[in-house]
Amino acid sequence: MRAYNHLKATLEQALASLELPVPEKMTIEPPRDKSFGDLATNAAMMLSKVAKKAPRKIAEDLKAVIEGMDTSIERIDVAGPGFLNFFFSDAFWRQTVVDIRERGEEYGRIDLGQGRRVQVEYVSANPTGPLHIGHGRGAAVGDSLARIMRAAGWEVSTEYYLNDAGRQMLILGKSIFCRYQQHFGADIELFENGYKGEYIMDLAKELADKHGKTLLDMAEDEAVSICREYGMAVILDGIKQDLQDFNVEHQVWFSERSLTEAGKVDETFDFLRKEGLAYDEDGALWFRSTDFKDDKNRVLRKSSGDLTYFASDIAYHDDKYKRGFDLVIDIWGADHHGYIQRMKAAVQALGKEADQLEVILVQLVNLLKGGEQIAMSTRAGKFETLADVVEEVGADSARFIFLSRKSDSKLDFDLDLVKEKSMDNPVYYVQYAHARICSVFRKAEELDIAIPAPGQADLSPLNTLEDQLLLRCLEQFPDAVQASAHTFSPHHISYYLRELAGLLHRYYSANKILTAGDDAVIAARLALIDSVRQALANGLGLLGVSAPESM
Template identity: 65%
Template sequence: MRAQTYLRQAMERAVSSLDMALPEKTVIEPPKDKKFGDLACNAAMLLAKQAGKPPRELAGAIKDVLEQEAEIDSVEVAGPGFINVFLSPAFWRATVDDILAKGGGYGLSDLGAGKKVQVEFVSANPTGPLHIGHGRGAAVGDSIARVLRAAGYEVETEYYINDAGRQMNLLGASILARYYQFQGRDVPMVEDGYQGEYIKDHAREVIEEHDGRLLDMDEMEALAICREHGMKVILEGIQKDLQDFKVDHDVWFSERSLTEAGKVEETFALLKERDLAYEEDGALWFRSTAFGDDKDRVLRKSTGELTYFASDIAYHDDKYRRGFDLVIDVWGADHHGYVPRMKAAVEALGKERDQLHVVLVQLVNLLRGGEQVAMSTRAGTFETLGDVVDEVGVDAARFIFLSRKADSKLDVDLELLKQQSMDNPVYYVQYASARISSVFRKASDQGLDLPGAGGADLSRLDTEADMDLLRFLERYPGYVEAAARTFSAHHVATYLLELAGLLHRYYTVNKVLTPDDPDLTRSRLALLAAVRRVLANGLGLLGVEAPEKM
């Protein structure tokens, strides 16, 4: 980012000297092959018509001006008129001092300019423990929030508690059926109900609390007791699992509160006022065809029952009323068909469609030594998030969930994640951090202090391996910004894997502690300190530790 900012300013000066202005569409980026320069620019091709010159000729004129810049080593004109720029080694070496001076602030930006954003994620029905799929959504949502905060957004995270509707009644009925069975009453399990061992546990807890009193109650009253007990205990378990997974939600929002506070009716009134809701056949309809849908959608059935869509519209109406400029929802990929409908609803509420961004999270294919693990919440045959974290650790689980785009399917082999080998992605990155810390401990044993910003002669960093590390360290803020722009933390994970690879290669070919050359030692210690700082900053955005020992 520092390099691109510098070259853009240098290009503006160069183009201005030729009585032109740098076009907004100018692209400055690293070429795919470093032999073509540190950065390439397309400005000459954009300005050729205005200048009345062939692009290569104009590029040559810009080249002559750029070569007068102090931080530019050389400039080449390539292809139809690309300007390839090689920055000076001194420019790249300054990256070390920049990182060491900023510390934990390296990579932060004001991209968001304080824009108020809400990220709502997980929001699983409190009908059972969180499974591994919920875990991926939790890691994705939490890391998006971390990245956006790093990019200067004001972020609030939220969990939407689905504590109303059919699924909660099924939970209560499932617990009640087990309660009756344990009390000797011959009743079948509920069709489509929940059958896991945890349902039996909840039934036993109801017996401990109420003994046999539910046997004499009206069934609906007994069902309500079982439903509330199950929801309370399950929600407490969800909250604990998320805390253990290093995920904190600022707000826990109850679906039931929407109706109890009259917010659903407020939203219906707003839609009717805009002629976007109407009564027909005893039901209330949303005029979604006005926004390109193939048919209008029911909000309230003729029975008086609200649809999920009605609650979702009211919920998003409430979000915007709370002052959020942008709402980000993290949903399972099976909801992809629901996205256009929800964006239409947002537009009906008087907001722009792009004020809602939906991140779709694909399924996790859980393996154990290559064998697939079956998962079903209702059947009770699933690996809970808590069990997986207990087995492989928080760091391994979070990193692997974030290693690919959220909408890409992900195979997770639990046995691989437990291995301390370079084949394990999180170990590969964390070992880079621990490896550097080991060097620092050896340096301390030899009486060497770690240099801070300006504390080393960085001119001694003169090998190709030095330059590769320096150039890549400088790119870190750009990866964070890309993650913020695309609402995807996998950019950071990708960066960290490549940085770890560079560090491991560097370590094998460069001796860091050289007693006969203290200046070289200090320069390389400073470089490694910068690498470790960037590793720690990036891992922090993923909610993963940067260990000093492994």
């Protein structure tokens, strides 16, 4: 990031001195072959027509100007048809250590969002049962993305959409009431689509303890309603506790039921009718989503009078935008892929741009134990809950593994591997890098070796290949933050952390630190690994994972 920004500013200044414009399609990026330099630009080739010169001649002119004005660039090569390849000086890279140690926890923060408001909605599971590991992956993605976007300069609000209305909640109430009746000896079977988990039986027993047989004497609708409300409240409390234990925060818990009770669904219908985007046909109310490139129009209210999920979702998103968010991010299961286009159509019907809604899909997690996959089904009651996984491997390990790959890629979660204290375990690999540095500092204190204050160390002894690799990687942490925020993909941070941890472990093996024999070298290397420690801690923090000082 610092190298890119520095070169961009230098190029703009050099172009101005040559009375040339900054090309609209100018690129500044690392060359594929690192031996060609730290960064390269195509600026000269983009200016050939404007300057009416051969690209190589423009490149030579730029080279001459920059060499006379910028001492942080050690060498410039003109290559091929007119590429400029730049090699930064060792002193430039060593400055990264100073920057990190002076900025501390702020290192990596950028201003991509420029204070714009974004809402991130994630998990939003029906309160019909405990969270499973699929929900856990979505929770980790959403919570980490919120952290990353805050670090990238956005004003972020996090939200859980509580599906407390509709058919699934009715099924929950009926399932609990059925088990309640069975508890008192009723000879009935659970209906085909009922929830079969043991937690349903537990809820029924709690109701029996609380109400005795009184529900049996009520009208069934009233009894089912009591069962539904009680079950939802208990399950929701469990969900909130599971998320808290998983280090996941939601600032807002938004009730679906509140939309209908406040008349917001009808308000949205009225708006769509007024805009000519909703119409009645065959007793149902339809949305003209084909006006916005959807493949067919969609039902909002069925002929039976029941609302579709889509109707509530439009009203919900209307409410989001009315709260002043510039961007709305929804995190959904991969099975909702076909739902994206109709929601983007709805957003446009509400007067927003399609790209003001970003949908992130989260693929399934295959939970492995003993080399075999564990089957999961919420309704059948056969699933490994998020709470079970967190209890077995810890929140840190679960979060890191969930974020170790792009969210729309399937993920194998090997419980046995994640519990290993070995370098094969990616969580251990990264956290141990941080703990290893802290161990060096403790040893330094025992030996009465002072760790130099930020900005005080002579960093010129950092001249080995291992030093340079670490310095270049450290400089790229803000780039990883920008890539994650720009693409809404937290896995860029986990990739970065594994690369940095790997370089640290190799550095530790190849270079003596406290026993280097030269006080200046010792001080410089302590400052370097302190900056590594800070970058690791900052990156782990963005993933919601702790940075332990000992392991």
